[in-house]
Amino acid sequence: MKLITTPNSPYGRKVRIVLAEKRIDYELLLTDLSQPDHLAVAHNPLGKVPVLLLDDGKPVYDSSVIVDYLDHISPVSRLLPDSPRQAVSVKRREALADGIVDAIVAIALERRRPEAQQSADWISKQRNKIDRGIIALAEDLGDKKYLINDNYGLADIASGVMLAYLRFRLPEIVWQDEHPALDHYLQRLEERASFQETRPA
Numbered sequence: 001m002k003l004i005t006t007p008n009s010p011y012g013r014k015v016r017i018v019l020a021e022k023r024i025d026y027e028l029l030l031t032d033l034s035q036p037d038h039l040a041v042a043h044n045p046l047g048k049v050p051v052l053l054l055d056d057g058k059p060v061y062d063s064s065v066i067v068d069y070l071d072h073i074s075p076v077s078r079l080l081p082d083s084p085r086q087a088v089s090v091k092r093r094e095a096l097a098d099g100i101v102d103a104i105v106a107i108a109l110e111r112r113r114p115e116a117q118q119s120a121d122w123i124s125k126q127r128n129k130i131d132r133g134i135i136a137l138a139e140d141l142g143d144k145k146y147l148i149n150d151n152y153g154l155a156d157i158a159s160g161v162m163l164a165y166l167r168f169r170l171p172e173i174v175w176q177d178e179h180p181a182l183d184h185y186l187q188r189l190e191e192r193a194s195f196q197e198t199r200p201a
């Protein structure tokens with residue numbers, strides 16, 4: 001298998017952490033999204049990363065579909081529970097984390113536009129998603145070690161990647177003081193080899 005992604009893509013990092021936790025071998029293909037004909041375009045009509053290329057060349061996207069597939073093909077370190085009720089609960093938390101990442105990316109992209117063209121309303125709308133999402137995550141975690149049944153899994157991977165990306169891209173949003181338990185949670189996750197090996201450049 002091959003994984004097309006960029007060095008800093010948070011969705012790509014989620015997939016790389018899952019690959020590491022499940023000890024699945026793959027070839028990493030880094031691409032540059034600023035090039036019009038970057039590698040992902042040939043395999044994903046949406047032109048987005050990550051894309052997983054199976055051994056027969058078939059592409060799998062997006063990140064949420066890829067991680068489900070990876071969890072099914074290897075019994076090592078199961079990251080999704082068997083029970084449909086618990087599995088949907090994990091996927092909902094992954095969706096929340098990915099949605100917060102979407103809002104972080106939206107703000108970062110908006111800020112790259114010439115200042116006169118930036119929309120304060122748009123940025124504020126995205127910021128509200130981040131703030132509400134962080135509060136929901138903090139309530140969800142409470143004083144637990146991990147999100148679901150105190151077992152490390154996909155919900156924690158997606159949430160850890162999101163928190164690290166928020167700290168990296170928008171350091172002016174200081175959530176750590178208000179949510180120290182979330183900060184400790186991220187520190188614990190970042191001690192894992194899978195998080196360390198995939199740290200953004």
Ligand SMILES: N[C@@H](CCC(=O)N[C@@H](CS)C(=O)NCC(=O)O)C(=O)O
Binds near residue numbers: 008010050062
């Ligand atoms: N929902 C998608 C989001 C993927 C995504 O937006 N990736 C960004 C890089 S972080 C991208 O490829 N952006 C280029 C574009 O939108 O054209 C997933 O989870 O895979």
